[in-house]
Amino acid sequence: MLRLMHVHAHPDDESSKGAASTVKYVREGVDVHVVTCTGGERGSILNPKMERPDVLENITEVRRAEMDAARAILGVTQEWLGFVDSGWPEGDPKPPLPEGCFGLVDPEEAAEPLVRLIRAVRPHVLTTYDENGGYPHPDHIMCHRVSMVAFEAAGDPDRYPGTGEPWQPLKLYYQHGFNRPRSLAIHEAMLEAGLESPFEERLKQWKEDPEHDARITTRVPCGEYFEVRDQALIAHATQIDPDGFFFKAPLDLQRRVWPTEEFELVTSHVETSVPEDDLFAGVRELSDDEREAAGRAPRAR
Numbered sequence: 001m002l003r004l005m006h007v008h009a010h011p012d013d014e015s016s017k018g019a020a021s022t023v024k025y026v027r028e029g030v031d032v033h034v035v036t037c038t039g040g041e042r043g044s045i046l047n048p049k050m051e052r053p054d055v056l057e058n059i060t061e062v063r064r065a066e067m068d069a070a071r072a073i074l075g076v077t078q079e080w081l082g083f084v085d086s087g088w089p090e091g092d093p094k095p096p097l098p099e100g101c102f103g104l105v106d107p108e109e110a111a112e113p114l115v116r117l118i119r120a121v122r123p124h125v126l127t128t129y130d131e132n133g134g135y136p137h138p139d140h141i142m143c144h145r146v147s148m149v150a151f152e153a154a155g156d157p158d159r160y161p162g163t164g165e166p167w168q169p170l171k172l173y174y175q176h177g178f179n180r181p182r183s184l185a186i187h188e189a190m191l192e193a194g195l196e197s198p199f200e201e202r203l204k205q206w207k208e209d210p211e212h213d214a215r216i217t218t219r220v221p222c223g224e225y226f227e228v229r230d231q232a233l234i235a236h237a238t239q240i241d242p243d244g245f246f247f248k249a250p251l252d253l254q255r256r257v258w259p260t261e262e263f264e265l266v267t268s269h270v271e272t273s274v275p276e277d278d279l280f281a282g283v284r285e286l287s288d289d290e291r292e293a294a295g296r297a298p299r300a301r
């Protein structure tokens with residue numbers, strides 16, 4: 001049995017980033033585990049239809065219920081790490097982060113519950129965000145930092161004693177699903193089809209960064225799961241407007257123009273060669289015994 005763990009900052013990130021690949025792997029029989037660092041307590045309500053007092057007053061419970069629905073749609077298991085959302089700092093200069101929030105934790109300390117989970121779930125592949133968080137939300141950047149500590153430490157018997165038997169995930173990836181070339185390709189295809197593109201303004205503000213785009217190593221074909229991806233995202237009703245820009249591009253067009261989700265292979269403890277089309281390349285080829293032995297081998301520094 002192959003096991004995949006995605007580490008995300010907020011409830012809804014598992015549905016907006018790499019979700020079609022998640023469904024593909026779930027349907028293949030992979031055990032996919034989502035870790036959600038925060039409860040999303042300070043997320044703004046981004047769907048005008050949900051801006052109601054009863055929702056605002058109970059936002060934590062509401063977001064938990066949304067996550068329950070998304071989890072069922074995606075077919076994953078999911079755990080909360082229990083940290084508190086930092087919120088998106090607005091203003092110039094930006095205000096200080098609220099006391100006790102995830103963005104202010106010590107990554108070494110905050111990695112403990114994640115190390116514990118990695119040692120319990122024993123994923124072969126771990127995904128997180130890049131050093132910029134994918135987008136610079138303080139919780140996304142902290143999610144990266146905590147994931148990096150945990151990936152390095154989980155297989156080391158000397159670190160985080162008392163949190164279970166060491167386990168070394170065999171591959172580490174960054175999520176790169178929101179890349180400019182994808183948005184541009186879909187934008188151009190929509191114009192060609194005579195449709196109004198929701199990407200026009202975004203693309204103007206989004207500077208080209210070929211170096212960043214070149215970091216993509218892995219494109220997972222997952223077009224047939226775009227519908228499920230969208231259903232999971234819509235389940236996070238406070239966070240997404242079902243009539244908003246996210247859903248403007250017809251799925252058939254997306255499948256034709258960009259039927260993959262992108263990742264960056266950061267570390268591999270198995271043999272593989274890039275470009276890849278599978279997060280389990282090099283892992284899948286091992287026998288069950290070899291895979292388990294590779295994860296258990298202590299990698300003390």
Ligand SMILES: [Zn+2]
Binds near residue numbers: 009010013137140
């Ligand atoms: Zn987020």
